[in-house]
Amino acid sequence: QVQLVESGGGLVQAGGSLRLSCAASGGPFRNYAMAWFRQAPGKEREFVAVISLSGRSTDYADSVKGRFTISRDNAKNTVYLQMNSLKPEDTAIYYCAASRWYTFDSHKYDYWGQGTQVTVSS
Numbered sequence: 001q002v003q004l005v006e007s008g009g010g011l012v013q014a015g016g017s018l019r020l021s022c023a024a025s026g027g028p029f030r031n032y033a034m035a036w037f038r039q040a041p042g043k044e045r046e047f048v049a050v051i052s053l054s055g056r057s058t059d060y061a062d063s064v065k066g067r068f069t070i071s072r073d074n075a076k077n078t079v080y081l082q083m084n085s086l087k088p089e090d091t092a093i094y095y096c097a098a099s100r101w102y103t104f105d106s107h108k109y110d111y112w113g114q115g116t117q118v119t120v121s122s
Helices: none
Strands: 003-007 010-013 018-025 033-039 046-051 058-060 068-073 078-083 092-099 116-121
Touching: 003 092, 018 033, 018 092, 018 116, 033 068, 033 078, 046 068, 046 078, 058 068, 078 092
Parallel strands: 010 116
Antiparallel strands: 003 018, 018 078, 033 046, 033 092, 046 058, 068 078, 092 116
């Protein structure tokens, strides 16, 4: 059983930056692809970014491409999401998730964190 705990959310002005972290425990972190999803009020959860087991492959939603960077440190059992040039439409609860599959599909993710709030003011 893998436990995931996100941190690093907060309130930031448009154009600013935040770095989210997700610490994993209880399982073999390096055996899982890791992803970030987000859910804004009144909207469905959406894919943000995914990183492969080794960290060599990454993919992003079009809405964040060029602004967000996903990375992982397998020695620290942690995945990160660096968010730059933030926009008000990035406001959401951000969740990290773990899957044995490298996928955009949230249904294939077995483990989820509790989420961290990101609010971007205009």
